[in-house]
Amino acid sequence: MFVLSGYEYLLGFIFVASLVPVLALTASWLLRPAPSGPERRTTYESGMEPIGGAWIQFNIRYYMFALVFVIFDVETVFLYPWAVAFNRLGLLAFVEALIFIGILVVGLAYAWRKGALEWS
């Protein structure tokens, strides 16, 4: 028994969103001239020539951004019920959530100090 409300809109959105790529590709397939010449197979037609392969090994330092992102993503999950029920919870919950965020800001400050957030 499905009791959640408002999800018929989600279903509609999924339907429309799944139609968009099909319609776009079909329309361009109907409208475009027949492909010809080697230029059509380049990555960026009339753009810069790409250098090297697209499948390269990434630098390890980019992994750190992903790690920090995962931590703050999990934090978002914990703050989500607080944000939804904000009106019902009152001032005390606001202070408690501030403590929760404050502890994690320490981690952000640490990451910043250690240069984990620098692209260079």
Next chain:
Amino acid sequence: MNLAEGVQLVSFIILTVMMLGAALAVVLSPNIVYSAFLLGGVFSAMAGLYLLLNASFVAAAQILVYVGAINVLILFAIMLVNKREDFAPVKYAWTRKIVTAAVCGGLFLLLGTTIITTPWAIDSTAAAGDEAIYILGEHFFTDFLLPFELVSVLLLMALIGAIVLARRDIIPDSSNVVGQDDLKLPEKPRELVSAGADGESS
């Protein structure tokens, strides 16, 4: 069967087919990057199934954490190790396949018997539905407050641990400095030199 139940059934069938197909493709795809992207499809279909089970918060968490973060982490891990190397074929590869099949089949049988023998009937109280997330929020800030705050300490520990572990690899030793032949992007050598200078000064 009214319209809502029909839509529900069709959604369930579509999600199940999508999940099983994507999961099979994850295992069978020869390209590991495609496997990682298809894993995102598996996670998304699982989120849809959670929604059908009236668990909207679990579905949101599934999308946020698994599709948004874990899958990105897996992709990053793949891109870190994604070097095209000519691996020599292993001798007796078929024994490994047999062992893997036995382990996977045993796990499947174990989970299958668990699913069959577990009584799944839940009590007849109505599902919380839209109220569930409010109830969760109220529990977080009343009787589950201490675990909630401890979670932030746990996340802090995970963050600092991740930074400590990940930073260690940036500083190049003399033993594992990447040779010039391995570098393909023009900006890479400059990065490594600057990282090495940072590591020595700090």
